[in-house]
Amino acid sequence: MIQYIIRRLLWVLVTLLLITLLTYLIFFVMPPTKPEVNFAGKQPTPELVAQVKQQFGLDKPLVVQYGLFVKRIFLGDEYGWPGLGFSFTTRDALKPIIFDRLLVTLQLAFGAAILWLIVGIPIGILSALRPRSLFDRAAMGFALFGVSTPVFFLGPVLLYIFWFKLGWLPGSGFYSIGQYGVTEWFMHMIMPWSVLALAFAAFYARMTRGNLIETMGEDYIRTARAKGISERRVVVRHGLRSSLTPVVTMLGLDLGGLIGGALITETVFNLPGIGAYAVKSVFSGDLYAILDVTLITAFSITFANLIVDIVYAFLDPRVRYT
């Protein structure tokens, strides 16, 4: 087990290095507009460009540049660890900005994940236990609606109904717990969570249903029934145990992906998350900010994969020693 984890960790390291190599190539070697020109501003003098180039180390050979790039990320820069650089537009350190934004996205992602698990999994289980019943048909209809409704449509509709018309919920914007208290924060998060969670809840309901129906047809379920244990125990201990294992995998990957920003939800509800920031930075050509968001997304997916693999080894004894 320990060996398995160590081996996986080594691979993660390789993956991370590959990611940095790719991002380096994309951001510093491939762009048609050279970073130094980008930074130097409109109509720069050749002297200024050369100066910037030297200041950024862009005059050094590519390999050295890449080494410095990796070193900066993993060992930190003049703004601390990890080295996230500074903003081209404001010349401020990016670290506090990125971290604040990441915190908002994390609250959005984890809240939504809890919601979609609470909604999706029970619906999937009930559907699977009574396939083709009225409940199942209604639930799968809802699931179809859920997976096919875009956030940019549902978000404004919900805002219109619950904020503008009914006035039950406050409008968009982010109200942190620290500054405004839990209630205010919670009320403002309900709609973003719901909108983001809907498609996932629908997908998880369908996945749980499909897995559970398949599992309940397995021979070992028949064995469990033949032992004379209660149907409830058959479903919970024998059926769900196997059919929720793939759900754990999906959850890890989905969360990993969302940490890179839930762009549309953040935009619709005016949440200062990392996805919205990435878009803003793209428009202002803020190289380090785009770079940071790219790396955070890639790293979080890599680590989510690692965690999923390790958790999976605990859930399924068959993968333990491989």
Place this chain on the structure above:
Amino acid sequence: MAEPLLEVRDLKVHFPTDDGLVKAVDGLTFQVMPGETLGVVGESGSGKSVSFLTVMGLITRKQAIIEGEVIFQGQDLLQIPADEMRHIRGARISMIFQDPMTSLHPFYKVGTQISEAIRVHQKASKKEAHDQAVEMLRRVGISKPDERASQYPHEFSGGMRQRAMIAMALSLNPDLLIADEPTTALDVTVQAQILDLIDRLREEFNASVVIITHDLGVVAEHCDHLQVMYAGKIVEYGTADDIYYNPHHPYAWGLLGSITRVDEAQKERLHPIKGLPPSLIFVPPGCAFHPRCPYVFDKCKVDVPELLPSDGHHAAACHLPLADKQRIYAEEVAART
């Protein structure tokens, strides 16, 4: 004569489907005496598994139309509530299945799966149940049962998994063990071991055993009685010797002709039964076997033959006169050897 342990009377199990009513079991009557081993033989789709899954209460009225009686120790299992049936299932009647590779839960330790069965039916602490499970593993011939109990099914070989299944099934000392094709998925050498084990444990536990199989040759020597099933009905019933050496039904002749026998020098190729098992939705009128029977005559296509005793316990559902059957079978055997 002693009371039968299990008596099934006119059992019918019909599954409604979009294509029509599947008559998987259609008027099945038989009994199992205490301490005996009954072999149930038939092709796929002859209703042998379905009838015993119904006896176990694993096929219920939710899935199928069930008629008839299943009297077990004086109680009609088809009439008692599901909750009561649950206490009989696994404790007084237990079952092992065809494929031990898929019949154990891959995520739980073998010992845990056995002790779960114990704890459902008995008041026992986890420790007691675990000790009992280890003891059961030892009794089915698994070496180092202590270590084995804390392993997962994927660490067991096929034969060992079937042993573990048997340990689980016998852990509550049931009166009846139903083995549904217990050796089909196993190597030939392991098959014999498992059947010997079932034999030995039947005596130790003083239980009755039903072995369901499609392979007459494998079980013949382990069974007291055999019943041959075709299209949801019994077509022949008798002692193992009756059916193995003196079968009366053309279908049984076919089954015997399609296996290799060590008691006869094999001169020719094996003779498979021609044709396919019948549709269970449109069962042929008269004798269900008549479209495949080489000795068919007019009556077979109209009248359903009854299962009539010919000599003693031996009974066959066939319109052919007994003298003809004996003559024809003697000729068949002569032609083969």
